[in-house]
Amino acid sequence: MFRILLLLFAGACAGYFGRRSAFVRRTASGMQITVCALLFVFGASLGSDKGLIADFGRFGGHALLIAVLGVAGSLLAAAAARRFFWGKGGRP
Incomplete structure (x- = not known):
């Protein structure tokens, strides 16, 4: 690694x-x-x-949940960063 x-x-x-x-x-x-x-x-x-x-059926749902939550967290973090750095308008 x-x-x-x-x-x-x-x-x-x-x-x-x-x-x-x-x-x-x-x-x-x-x-x-x-x-x-x-x-x-x-x-x-x-x-x-x-x-x-x-084994896909056994852990596929967990993998989907982790992926969806990861994307949702990334979107929330991007929205927070946009608001923090550029204010409500979203432009620098």
């Missing part, structure tokens, strides 16, 4: 210091394609796990 966080931090630093480079600007579309491919492969590996699919 530490290795993953270290690579993430190194990539963020490389992007920050090389942000004016044409190479870094050209990698944006490739990055989007890569993330989509990774999500597809992750979904395919989850879908092929028979144990996970068999």
